[in-house]
Amino acid sequence: MGKKSENKNNSNVANEEKLNRLKESVKGTLTRLEAFTSEKTVSKDTSVTEIEIKLKKIEQLQINLDKTAEDYCEIETSECLEIIQLNIEDINQRIETTEVGLKLLMYSLKNSENVNINLNDNGKNSIRLPQIPLPEFSGVIAQFSNFKNQFINLISNNEQLNDSQKLYYLRASLKGEAMLLESPSDSFDSLFKALENRYENKRQLIDSHVLEIINYEKFIANQPKNCAL
Numbered sequence: 001m002g003k004k005s006e007n008k009n010n011s012n013v014a015n016e017e018k019l020n021r022l023k024e025s026v027k028g029t030l031t032r033l034e035a036f037t038s039e040k041t042v043s044k045d046t047s048v049t050e051i052e053i054k055l056k057k058i059e060q061l062q063i064n065l066d067k068t069a070e071d072y073c074e075i076e077t078s079e080c081l082e083i084i085q086l087n088i089e090d091i092n093q094r095i096e097t098t099e100v101g102l103k104l105l106m107y108s109l110k111n112s113e114n115v116n117i118n119l120n121d122n123g124k125n126s127i128r129l130p131q132i133p134l135p136e137f138s139g140v141i142a143q144f145s146n147f148k149n150q151f152i153n154l155i156s157n158n159e160q161l162n163d164s165q166k167l168y169y170l171r172a173s174l175k176g177e178a179m180l181l182e183s184p185s186d187s188f189d190s191l192f193k194a195l196e197n198r199y200e201n202k203r204q205l206i207d208s209h210v211l212e213i214i215n216y217e218k219f220i221a222n223q224p225k226n227c228a229l
Contacts, residue, residue: 002102007077016078023088025064032096033058033098036102046105051109055099061095062092062095065095072084072088104165104168135150137175137178138175139175139180139199155169
């Protein structure tokens with residue numbers, strides 16, 4: 001009985017070590033894919049085909065992680081199973097975020113490719129349109145209305161984008177003070193609504209305009225007056 005118990009323990013230890021190596025392998029590959037999707041490492045020469053290969057790797061990582069999670073449940077581990085599951089859930093979330101990032105990058109690259117507009121029925125003459133940059137908003141109340149209109153036209157009303165992609169673009173558009181409204185639990189709708197509540201406040205908008213007038217009057221008052229001849 002003691003010998004069987006010892007053999008079982010040794011088997012569990014070996015299996016746990018194997019699963020730990022598999023989990024770390026998934027994390028290592030995922031970290032490299034996360035780095036690829038970051039603005040600092042993506043090259044302008046990145047191709048759609050390259051991103052498609054990365055997406056296939058993400059798909060395989062998800063399969064490997066799901067299998068690893070199932071195998072953990074079938075053995076006795078030295079570490080609390082709940083802790084292992086939390087760790088796996090964290091990796092799952094990173095995989096999902098990276099997948100969204102890769103798909104958004106692919107979408108951007110496809111849209112930045114040559115866009116041709118036919119100028120006649122024969123389609124012989126065409127022009128190339130420049131890529132439209134995302135609007136940016138840094139928290140200046142007077143600029144929010146213009147930002148909102150541009151963002152709705154470019155992103156919110158784009159039926160090819162899902163809510164996760166719209167949220168990604170919205171976060172990418174926010175700069176400075178406006179970024180302080182973000183939270184990890186945001187959905188696209190909740191973050192956009194928070195911006196509206198904060199920057200469409202009529203009282204603050206009026207105060208902002210009044211402050212601009214006061215500052216302008218102070219500027220004029222401090223200008224040197226021309227001496228009479």
